[in-house]
Amino acid sequence: MIGIEQQGFIVPDPSRSSRKINWRSRASCRGTIVLSLNSRQQVVVYESLLELMCILLISSRGDLADVWDQPEPIRFTLPDGSHHEHTFDYRVTLTDGLRYAVAIKPIHHVEKYDFDLKLGYICAALPDAFADEVILMSEADFTRAQALNAQRYYEFTKKPDTDADDHIVRVAYEQHEPTVLEDLIAKSRLGGRGFRAGFRAIIEGKLKPLSHGKIGLQTMVSSEVPI
Structure with a gap:
């Protein structure tokens, strides 16, 4: 989608989130951010400060072509036969065409609920057309300095x-x-x-x-x- 120009201002492409975000939360930071993707701009949503830091780190790579925030949920089955749905936080597409489904969870959540194990079952149910690989990100994957650098880079661009x-x-x-x-x-x-x-x-x-x-x-x- 190409941004529409209004009085000299290029209106960014809207968020493509598949679910309605509850903006009021006492437990987490929620909002939107406008990312520059090649020759266009796009609004994406985040539901926590960790999600914001992660998408800023991803966007600082320089080869980000597209972001689908809160994409359509993936249906999967656990070994006990119970059926579930999981919505990835982002699906990102790089300029080389590779697509990554990104799950973002605090490290204590990953460890307490064995989320990495659960993610394995989600991956097994992932349609080939949805993503090429799955990435799990937590605050253990980057330093505070890296997060600050990514935030400042976003402001400077x-x-x-x-x-x-x-x-x-x-x-x-x-x-x-x-x-x-x-x-x-x-x-x-x-x-x-x-x-x-x-x-x-x-x-x-x-x-x-x-x-x-x-x-x-x-x-x-x-x-x-x-x-």
Whole structure:
């Protein structure tokens, strides 16, 4: 679907959630987020802060082509013969065409209720046309720094700045040794634009961080990645 333009604003594609979300909850954070997918934008829903963090991490990959939030439920049968339904949190499609059904659960839920075992029965009932693989995500799969980096990257991609992005990478390749992001920004003379451009370059793989953790002004970067 192509976004409709209204008074210069491109209206994002609506959520495709298969079920109605109860927006009022004292136990979890619920809402919507607009993701940029190639040349379009799409609204997706989340029903917890964990779901929000996970979809931001997934979208920071750079090869996300489509997100189906709360897709149609999958019917499956347990060994005792009881019949059930499971709704994946997201089905994501990458630019290479691969489709992943994503289940997101807190690690304590996975361990307490043997959800990974249950997911095996769900996978066995998964139609071939629905997804190529199934992914289970919890807070144990990423660090707080990775989540913060993904959140900041999302904010920094709301307003593209291709000139700054190209310039910061060119300046990086003029350096003969690794340098901290703060010095790279000073050499680029881009000011605040330089930090956002450098941040995007790191997440997108155009610059290589030489340390793990939260990306900041003192992050050491290298221009080893070929242009």
